[in-house]
Amino acid sequence: DAGVTQSPTHLIKTRGQQVTLRCSPISGHKSVSWYQQVLGQGPQFIFQYYEKEERGRGNFPDRFSARQFPNYSSELNVNALLLGDSALYLCASSLGDRVSEAFFGQGTRLTVV
Amino acid sequence: GQSLEQPSEVTAVEGAIVQINCTYQTSGFYGLSWYQQHDGGAPTFLSYNGLDGLEETGRFSSFLSRSDSYGYLLLQELQMKDSASYFCADSWSGDKIIFGKGTRLHILP
Numbered sequence: 621d622a623g624v625t626q627s628p629t630h631l632i633k634t635r636g637q638q639v640t641l642r643c644s645p646i647s648g649h650k651s652v653s654w655y656q657q658v659l660g661q662g663p664q665f666i667f668q669y670y671e672k673e674e675r676g677r678g679n680f681p682d683r684f685s686a687r688q689f690p691n692y693s694s695e696l697n698v699n700a701l702l703l704g705d706s707a708l709y710l711c712a713s714s715l716g717d718r719v720s721e722a723f724f725g726q727g728t729r730l731t732v733v
Numbered sequence: 734g735q736s737l738e739q740p741s742e743v744t745a746v747e748g749a750i751v752q753i754n755c756t757y758q759t760s761g762f763y764g765l766s767w768y769q770q771h772d773g774g775a776p777t778f779l780s781y782n783g784l785d786g787l788e789e790t791g792r793f794s795s796f797l798s799r800s801d802s803y804g805y806l807l808l809q810e811l812q813m814k815d816s817a818s819y820f821c822a823d824s825w826s827g828d829k830i831i832f833g834k835g836t837r838l839h840i841l842p
Binding site: 664712726 | 763764766768775776778781783820822824825829830831832833834835
């Protein structure tokens with residue numbers, strides 16, 4: 621069985637641009653959560669979706685949005701990119717809406733220049 | 734505010750035992766999860782405590798005390814490959830999932 625897959629693995633964008641990151645959960649997992657991780661820090665929670673509905677939102681500006689599709693894959697969109705958005709973006713899937721055991725993808729490394 | 738506090742760094746000797754503590758202050762605490770992350774890698778799940786007490790998985794054990802808002806991860810028979818960052822996380826605090834800042838574990842030969 622494939623694990624959580626994220627695409628792309630690396631991305632370079634210019635300030636002000638928009639970016640879309642993609643995540644495919646483990647088969648059978650209905651919950652996807654997104655995190656931002658900067659070097660030396662723990663993952664910061666951005667969103668959680670369960671059964672295609674938003675279940676939680678972290679302290680991120682409205683420039684960040686996400687959605688979950690009928691096949692439970694998910695996209696994270698970030699508009700009007702800032703230099704400070706440069707980070708590793710992680711997606712995790714879990715069976716239920718309580719994320720007691722999350723399986724992470726390898727992440728998308730976003731660099732904003 | 735909501736937070737999980739853990740030491741930034743811990744150093745131990747190969748073959749020894751090390752304990753990584755985590756204290757939390759979160760509303761709607763659900764349970765405590767632990768993750769390991771090697772440099773350049775993704776976090777991988779280690780253990781979860783939904784109830785008070787000890788959970789054991791091979792060389793790793795985790796403990797939770799809700800009355801003390803405290804938990805720990807215990808690693809036994811340390812191996813060099815255990816050198817990594819370790820994160821505790823509140824698996825569901827209201828509408829957020831909160832991670833600690835991580836503990837960097839250094840293992841000496």
